[in-house]
Amino acid sequence: EAGVTQSPTHLIKTRGQQATLRCSPISGHTSVYWYQQALGLGLQFLLWYDEGEERNRGNFPPRFSGRQFPNYSSELNVNALELEDSALYLCASSPSATSGGGDTQYFGPGTRLTVL
């Protein structure tokens, strides 16, 4: 069974540009989570999508946005990039959290975003 996949592996952008990161969940999983892992800060929750809808978002500005497609894959968009957006962005998936909750999250390898 394929795990969570993310693309691209690395992304280099300059300040002010936009970045798009992609995530494909494990087959059968409908929940997708996005996290930012900046150096020394652990994982910061960004967004949670379930069944195509945004269910929750963390304390990030509106320039961080995303969506979930009918096949449950997801995109994270970061507009007007700033230097401090440089981080590893992790995607995780789980079975539908709204049908019970508490399911383990399965993580992808991440996308390393570097903003110059």
Added chain:
Amino acid sequence: AQSVSQHNHHVILSEAASLELGCNYSYGGTVNLFWYVQYPGQHLQLLLKYFSGDPLVKGIKGFEAEFIKSKFSFNLRKPSVQWSDTAEYFCAVLLKNTGGFKTIFGAGTRLFVKA
């Protein structure tokens, strides 16, 4: 505000030493608790989890954790570490409220085990 605190950012141990990594959370409602591990060059993966029942849970590779509700703690333990346990360990708390679910991760603890 809800938060998860991991007391040690870096831990260095010799092989066969005992390990205890602290994790405390601040939230008075229903929680599910997790420890995840990230080995060098690998994805984050689940080490163990607590949803309900026996507060002492056992995970993979000889790890265990104890949920002490009165202390809002979920400390990770292993009686005898191995060099292969060198990794970063993250405590995570899934909060449940009327607004839905939210998972908060601690900042992580980097463990280095000397051979």
